Amino acid sequence: MKTSITASEVGIQSLSNTSSTSLQSSQTPPTKPELDDISQDTSHPTTDVDPLQRWNHPRINMFRVGACFWGFFCKGMLDSSFGLETYYNLTYTIISLIFLSPFLGYILACTVNTSMHVRFGQRGIAIVGPLCHLIPYIVLATHPPYAVLVIMFIFVGFGNGLIDAAWCAWIGNMANANQVSGVLQACYALGGTVAPLIAAGMLAKGGLQWWVFWYVMIAIASIESISSTWAFWAQTGAVFAAENPRDGNAKMGRMREAFGHKLTWIFAAFVFGYVGLEVSLGGWIVEFMTRVRSASTFNATMTSTGFWGGMTVGRILLSFVTARLGEFTSVLVYLAICLGLELIFWLVPSFVASAVAAALLGMFLGPLFPTAIVLVAKLMPKELHGGADVAAGGGGDFGGDYGVVVFGAG
Template sequence: MVLGLCCLFFFSLGVTVASFGPLLPELSVLNQVDLSRMGQIFTFYFLGSLISQILSGPFSDRFGEKPLMLAATLLLMVSVATLPFSHTFSLSLLLFSLTGLGGGAIVLATNVLIARVYADRSVSALNLLNLFFGVGAFLSPALVGLIAGQTGNGRQILWLVSALLALQVVLFGWLRIPPPARTPQANAGTGMRFLLRSRLVWLLAFLLMLYVGVENGFGGWITVYMQRTANLPYEQAALSASAFWLALTAGRLVTVGLGMRLSAMRILALSLGGALAGSLLMVLGRGNLPLSTAGILLTGFSFASIFPSTVSLSSAFFPEQAGRAMSIINGMASIGAMVLPWLQGVLLNTISPTASTLLTLGGVAGMVLLLAAVRPLTRSTAPSSLPEAAGGFSDVLPR
């Protein structure tokens, strides 16, 4: 039940976040601002997420994940349900910030909870969890296009998400979750000061900063990019976003099994190699529909395991302060998500589509360099618990 409900949380979050990009043109008209300015919703969403990441880690370590997740889900439910009614740009930005507050806390709490409950097989369990984010993100753009075509109001998808979140609050309230193990606060080796001085923490943090920024920028602007470079109508261009999230979902399904056989470091290296090739295809294939489609699919597939594998490494090397370590790492990830999607929109709308794809390529290259710096530290550090690369698939099914 723990993994099953957490997967449902991530499904809802995937639907929500992946709807932002396809809804941009509609929100731009509704709020009477140009498309580039409307792209600030990504910055404000992840600003809220950044604040929640900073506050949620210590709260999770002290009180457990359940009260944090309940409060965050209620906040997300209310803000998402209110968004379709907003016709004022400043109010919309505030609501996206509140959505980010709730969503950021859910991301941190669920990843820490699953990494704790399934500590021996965290790579596979976290990939299964994030697989459901991908399922929701894959369905979302197509649903937005379908609803908009039928009703003229694609924002109605947010009301569906809000209803699903209300159900999850009820179910999760009934669920019994063991509290996290208490550790002596006097232990300097597990204190916040130790984490802030750890090179490994900061390398993982900058890696996720680039990844989350690049992923959300790519997924958020791919609809507009394909409209402009491949001359696709809106409904077909929105399917490009669905293709990206579908490929990401398929990659996570594959890495659920790979996590039983390969280490998190090996999976990260393979993922970044594929992402480098996919982002290069996007640069070279501008205006060419087959090449652009191949680049979208390869990039999405390769992105699949970067986030869960990084979370697995963090939880394995800092098991007694998993919440605080993830607070630092996810906080930096939120900064990337605040800046890079906005920057990608500026490049796309004011310079050229090629400039926006070069940003993706540069971000992936930066992640490759950071992983190279992480590798020797993971060999020299001796964590008290590491994710096992053994066991059966049934060991990570919901319970």
């Protein structure tokens, strides 16, 4: 009996101590989260209820990620205009205006992206986005009047806006997001690398007309449409709602809430400047090397290939450096290096120096965009990722279009 009482007393004393410690802990004021400093911990929040997906788990994700990679490869091949000046007898300034029309489609994608996800899920994006590539490419292959080209590129911009936001947000929220996002964006750069080579072979060497290039694009877009539709067929609107639950007390729509978040606009401003520089360099580097550095057409084309090739390599290899250094530190280091390379490219009057600087510039520019996407995915609520990526993508598309027009007019 005495032993029993003693044990009870010990148990009560232990419970009392535990309760006292718990109460004291609960009364300790919480420290202020350091969300304002993005250089602090930006690791994905872990939870037993909602674990992060991986690129290879569940197994279907391997096919879905592959479809995303192919879609971005197709998108990267688009960022060129081959032979349009001569065929339509237009100035560089007028031709460069065709880069503005996709921005209108991108803006439209901003307004409907979230509602499409809610109603049709990723399946809807996987069907509509690639079709907005395939159908315009078929029309472009018929070399229609220039006004029709401008209209078709509006649809292309709409498709780009849909897949940009959907695939970047989905992959950016995965485990090992830096590496997978780096490969995703590398596929875009690879498309930009391959396109000038194909165009040079078909147009310069083969003597073919510019619209023959779109036959190749039709084949690539057909693969994109089939693979994306098959891979994401099970991802309906109901699945999206279940995977991205919202607070029942929320009074604003997802898109409106994303647009009201300050990180969305910081992200959009960053991407505006980044894509403006990237697309302007990639789009006009051949013209610059030919006119200013007196390079042959072949050597100028190889410089463009070096720029996009450097970007492809940088987005793959430097993604591992980014994962080790952290997103914030990496962006600062890459930007500083890019500034120095840009000065060399511009100020040193040498073809070799400019060509080498262009390749290295592409390499260190490459990781900036996927790194920014991953950083936003870590700092913003999951249900707002699509809206933030659409807004930033719209800013980037406008930055690219604006930069190309300004450089073209200059």
